[in-house]
Amino acid sequence: MRILIAEDDAITRKLLEAHLKRWGHDLVVCEDGSQAWKELNKENSPKLVVLDWMMPGIDGPTLCRKIREMETKPYTYIILLTAKSSQGDVIAGLEAGSDDYITKPFDPQELRVRIRAATRIIQLQEDLFEALKASEFQATHDSLTGLWNRHAIFGVLHRELSRSGREGKPLTVIM
Numbered sequence: 001m002r003i004l005i006a007e008d009d010a011i012t013r014k015l016l017e018a019h020l021k022r023w024g025h026d027l028v029v030c031e032d033g034s035q036a037w038k039e040l041n042k043e044n045s046p047k048l049v050v051l052d053w054m055m056p057g058i059d060g061p062t063l064c065r066k067i068r069e070m071e072t073k074p075y076t077y078i079i080l081l082t083a084k085s086s087q088g089d090v091i092a093g094l095e096a097g098s099d100d101y102i103t104k105p106f107d108p109q110e111l112r113v114r115i116r117a118a119t120r121i122i123q124l125q126e127d128l129f130e131a132l133k134a135s136e137f138q139a140t141h142d143s144l145t146g147l148w149n150r151h152a153i154f155g156v157l158h159r160e161l162s163r164s165g166r167e168g169k170p171l172t173v174i175m
Contacts (some may be wrong), residue, residue: 002046004028006036033058053082061096068097
């Protein structure tokens, strides 16, 4: 699993790197929120993110909100890692869009099981997305020929008729 770490404290960042590499994860390491945001906007960005709350540039909760606003990307699982441990802080972090919350100093075993749970959720979501794509294909294509079925053809025809009307351009249909 590719994991993005955004942590400005060098010691905590090195501890996270050491543990996650030892557990077999591929890492993208950032020292601040702005760098993390740039990485998350790249194609094939990590789907699992461990964010510090207080960072230069963009802080963790703000970065959570920005990630949640990206609707075109696949879901990103966010773990907020912070020294803030009051119930109000936990609620604020989760309301900002994080999926999980770990307090510093973190217990490596707790981190490991939370990363494992996040990995399972991400894999389930990927499986669901693939099943959805397969069912959409089955619903719109003939099983024998692989061509669009009647329902799909009429859907395309209606969209093209609407577009033709909006743009004032002719539409030709060849059978």
